[in-house]
Amino acid sequence: MRRWAPLVLILAAMGIGWLSGWHEALTLSSLIKNRIVLTAFVADNIGLAILAYVLLYIVTVALSFPGASFLTIAGGFLFGWTIGGTATVFAATLGATLIFLIARSSLGQVLTRKAGPFVTRLSSGFRESALSYLLFLRLTPVFPFWLVNIAPAMFGVPLATYVLATVLGIIPGTYAFAIIGSGLDSVIEAQEMANPGCAAAGTCEVEIGALVTPELIAAFFALGFAALIPVALKKLRGRSLNQ
Structure with missing residues (x-):
């Protein structure tokens, strides 16, 4: 019960949140519509805010709600x-550490006991270069944040x-998304000039995807693959010693 109760509570809160539509409030249009009140x-009340x-943010990450990127932009904006x-x-x-600890105490132990030889070897390899692999998963904008929070718990990665x-x-x-958020006000002002009243109505057409340039994505990929360089060098040294 001690192992599974936190996971059950998290899953219950996730279900309540999804059914109640909590995640639907985490939108750019909501931020724009309420920006005057929020600012x-x-x-x-800067400290309280x-x-x-x-x-x-902790709750959003722990409950695996979509919208972490939006919240990061909102943080830079506010x-x-x-x-x-x-x-x-x-x-x-x-938030990520909280869900990792919960997953490790419940799912991690069960999966470790039932894992086959392949999963066991995969876990060993992952643990040997856990820092490099995790940096790659965190830096590369492909893998869902919630998945990267849970997967290391299944491989027994140290806290x-x-x-x-x-x-x-x-x-x-x-910081890249926070910088985008800090410049959001000028984008809203441009939209207001083109479509007066759109901010108050929440109808300003500002797409987060348009703010994230291909060059920025490419930079993240480059950082992610750079994190795997120590793993590649380790494997090359191992092969040279075996020859």
Whole structure:
């Protein structure tokens, strides 16, 4: 019961959240529509606003709701890229670590006992270069954040390695999206000039995908593959010694 109760609670909260539509509030149009109220609250209650943002981000990550990228942009928009990015790194790491610990205490033990020889060898290889593999998974914008939070628990990755890889791996993307968020106000103003009243109505056409350039994506891929260089060198040295 001690192992499974946290996972059951997380799954129950996820189900309630999805059925209640909590994740639907995490949209760019909601941010634009309420930006005046939100920026005023931040200006008057900066400490409380950052705390509320951090808690919301932790819950979003722990419950595996989509919208982490949006929240990161919102953090840059509301607090500036420096404070917003730093708060996001802290919150995302806490949320990811929470779900990792829950998965490790329940799913990890069961899967380890029932794993076949192939999975066992895969787990051993992953653990040997866990930091490099996790950095690759975190840096490359292909793998879902929730999956990378849970998968290391199944491979028995040490907590310290997981936390370090999470912090280092999410820093580039987090600050990049926070910088995008910090410039969002000028985009909204341009939309207001073209379509007056769209901000208050939440109808301004601002696509997050349009703000993320191909060059930015390519940079993330380059960082991800750079993280695998130590693994490749290790394998090459191993082959040269065996020859």
